[in-house]
Amino acid sequence: MSDCIFCKIVNKEIPSEVLYEDDQILAFKDINPVAPVHILVIPKKHIISVNDIIDEDSGVIGNIFIVIKKLALQQGVAETGYRVITNVGRDGGQEVAHLHFHLIGGKELGKKIG
Numbered sequence: 001m002s003d004c005i006f007c008k009i010v011n012k013e014i015p016s017e018v019l020y021e022d023d024q025i026l027a028f029k030d031i032n033p034v035a036p037v038h039i040l041v042i043p044k045k046h047i048i049s050v051n052d053i054i055d056e057d058s059g060v061i062g063n064i065f066i067v068i069k070k071l072a073l074q075q076g077v078a079e080t081g082y083r084v085i086t087n088v089g090r091d092g093g094q095e096v097a098h099l100h101f102h103l104i105g106g107k108e109l110g111k112k113i114g
């Protein structure tokens with residue numbers, strides 16, 4: 001989608017610090033990290049949110065979690081722990097309307113959600 005920030009990041013029209021890329025998935029550092037490790041993992045396909053995932057997306061969604069697992073290991077948080085979050089819609093606090101999974105870790109995150 002032409003006016004989507006994350007599609008522009010996928011197309012390299014906006015620079016980002018890429019940590020992983022394949023034909024379907026991109027992972028890059030969040031521009032405003034809330035913890036020492038804060039990575040966004042996205043499908044390259046413009047899917048708005050979990051609400052918009054369709055059956056044929058199941059492969060890429062599964063692979064995103066394999067990427068998250070590998071990045072957690074690489075970033076040294078697999079043992080200490082981390083959080084994976086995807087915000088959906090207004091009440092979920094979703095600011096960018098392109099499906100993304102936050103991988104957050106490197107400090108104790110506490111029990112509070114959000």
Ligand code: 5GP
Pocket residue numbers: 005014016017028029030031032033040086087093094095096097
């Ligand atoms: P949401 O609130 O939609 O779940 O999360 C959107 C995330 O995208 C935020 O954590 C925000 O810091 C990040 N973000 C927004 N614009 C950019 C950008 O241009 N580059 C990068 N790397 N991250 C961004």
Ligand code: ZN
Pocket residue numbers: 001004005006007008045046047097098
């Ligand atoms: Zn998009």
